[in-house]
Amino acid sequence: MNYDVIVIGSGVAGYSAAIKCLEHGLKTAVVSSGQSALHFSSGSIDLLSHSPLNHQMIDNPWTEFDVLSKALPQHPYAKVGSKNIRLAMNWYQQMLASNGLAMSSLPSSNNHFRITTLGTLKSTWLSQPYVEKIAPDFSNLSEIKRIVMIAVDGFRDFQPHIALGNLQLNPAFKDIPIKTAKISLTAFGQLNRNPYDLRSIDISRLLRDETQFTEFANQLLKAATPEDLVVLPSIMGNGDGLELMHKLSRYTGLRLHEVPTMPPSLLGIRIEDVMMRTFVNKGGVLHKGDEVLGGQFEDLGGALNLMSIQTKKMGDMNLIAKNYILASGSFFSKGLIANQNAIKEPIFDLDTEVAGARNEWHQHDFFSSKPHPFLSFGVVTDKNFTPSIRGNKVNNLHCIGAILSGYNPIAHGCGGGVAISTAYWVVEQIVAGLRSELLMKEASA
Ligand SMILES: Cc1cc2nc3c(=O)[nH]c(=O)nc-3n(C[C@H](O)[C@H](O)[C@H](O)COP(=O)(O)OP(=O)(O)OC[C@H]3O[C@@H](n4cnc5c(N)ncnc54)[C@H](O)[C@@H]3O)c2cc1C
Known part of the structure; x- marks a missing residue:
């Protein structure tokens, strides 16, 4: 060949x-x-x-x-x-955007901070649509009135109380109230395995079910308002998660921030999936x-x-x-x-x-x-x-x-x-x- x-x-x-x-x-x-x-x-x-x-x-x-x-x-x-x-x-x-994944940097082209799973700040340059880009001088933090961190019941790979503790230690966040809220899915009760064994990819499978998705979205609406920044673990889709995030955003009207969890990282897989499809389609x-x-x-x-x-x-x-x-x-x-x-x-x-x-x-x-x-x-x-x-x-x-x-x-x-x-x-x-x-x-x- x-x-x-x-x-x-x-x-x-x-x-x-x-x-x-x-x-x-x-x-x-x-x-x-x-x-x-x-x-x-x-x-x-x-x-x-x-x-x-x-x-x-x-x-x-x-x-x-x-x-x-x-x-x-x-x-x-x-x-x-x-x-x-x-x-x-x-x-x-441009290549990613024209194939469905519009990543962006700050308009200034500076690096930005993203909030990590542990509630620390990591400097990076290009982020996905549902990643809040915090300016290096924190000038855009005033847009955030409150932070709500979402715990998914039984999911070990994102522990909001740890993230909350670390974020509160950062002086830049001292004036922003931060709370956690817990979400559970009825599907967890029907599993023949302990929900504590679930990884992000397992939860993403459960959320493909329309009833579970709506249940999840409705609980988010009870926990947060459109004024809040809602920090949730990346648990949507396997490659196609962005469409589900758009759907969640449309349904709830909330300002969402996804954090990558322990591997497999669905945010990383999303990039790989777009590149793989682009390569094969071409x-x-x-x-x-x-x-x-x-x-x-x-x-x-x-x-x-x-x-x-x-x-x-x-x-x-x-x-x-x-x-x-x-x-x-x-x-x-x-x-x-x-x-x-x-x-x-x-x-x-x-x-x-x-x-x-x-x-x-x-x-x-x-x-x-x-x-x-x-x-x-x-x-x-x-x-x-x-x-x-x-x-x-x-x-x-x-x-x-x-x-x-x-x-x-x-x-x-x-x-x-x-x-x-x-x-x-x-x-x-x-x-x-x-x-x-x-x-x-x-x-x-
Ligand atoms: C844990 C971790 C987290 C990171 N997070 C980030 C991040 O968030 N942002 C960032 O910008 N950078 C991050 N990095 C840095 C990362 O190394 C680079 O960003 C980038 O992903 C490297 O890409 P690559 O294509 O060179 O290698 P890789 O992504 O490592 O890909 C190598 C490929 O080669 C294949 N391969 C290996 N040997 C063979 C063989 N003999 N035959 C055929 N195929 C083979 C592998 O299967 C794999 O597909 C991270 C690195 C690590 C280790």
Whole structure:
């Protein structure tokens, strides 16, 4: 099977690249072994919440990219450049919006805070429609007269009294009354399992029933008024939750704020679902549930060309493309694996970058105020995101997203932004390469 581009991995990075390839008319396949980090994410896209230079919180990411590019040339954002980051983020927002998911940032283009499951504030850049965007200077907090946090009876993954306690500790919320309210569904009484075992996805199944949905909505109406901000766990739909949130909003007239719960995060799954449908609807070939095991290389003398890849399910039938994009993620998705002495990229054994001795790879405490160094380790690439194997550049392979070295997606809040902008930029380069190849062929014909 021959393609223009094969993308390995179906997270934010992989799907972004694959959709962009299809938009350029390239015959594209995605091979992906499983769930992406989106199933664990907030469903908001972080662009740059903290400076990689001094770790301080940033209000406006757009003022930082040029400074960052000069100081940290190995950072993926430095390789993409601020102009292309802006093009990439605009493209991503429009692509999602035209496929049913309108995410937005503040009109100022600053970062905003979102209220988390624990009642803390997390800085991010792009959020979904039912996520309240709090300005970094809290100037729009005056719009909120009261906060009502909704407990779903028996659901362990959102504990409003903990969220309430934490939010009340924040001086910015000192003048806003906060209360909790409990909601129960009659369907819980009919279950042959303990409702305490329910995850968000189980409750979303119950709420598909019209009677249960109406019961839930009516209880919300008893608990809150349109003046309130109603904080509820994300429990609507499995991919299609936004339609149900619109329906809930229409029915109740309430101002709703969804918080992602413990995995599976329905807000993250919503993004993955939109990207997956967009890719398939545009004619992409999706090999979901298959794992890329390795590749066959042509030795060009000092450089390599990836000829084909083999997968677990396809057996002897190798997949062939002109270009390959590796978006297999970080340790979380097994795009990288760590042993006692080294960090390894398991599919092609690409060159990786680590810093310091093994005992310096992480902080002593998991929840540390200092960044864990291992989160910045990954595959080392040149300025075009081309990796190498034992120093030999692989000309037609590009790496994007969380597999890359040189940045810390968690400490500096830039995971989604790096995934999208590296995907966008790599595809632009592939397209430019294919165009010049075509021109050369035409000239020599
Ligand atoms: C717990 C957690 C929460 C996060 N929350 C946020 C957030 O809220 N906002 C944000 O912006 N960033 C967040 N991040 C950062 C996140 O890493 C990036 O935002 C982004 O999701 C990374 O996307 P990716 O596509 O590069 O990798 P991933 O999402 O990890 O996707 C990798 C894909 O590759 C596939 N794969 C791996 N190996 C193979 C193989 N051999 N063959 C085929 N397929 C393979 C996997 O199955 C998966 O589909 C979070 C990270 C973590 C770990």
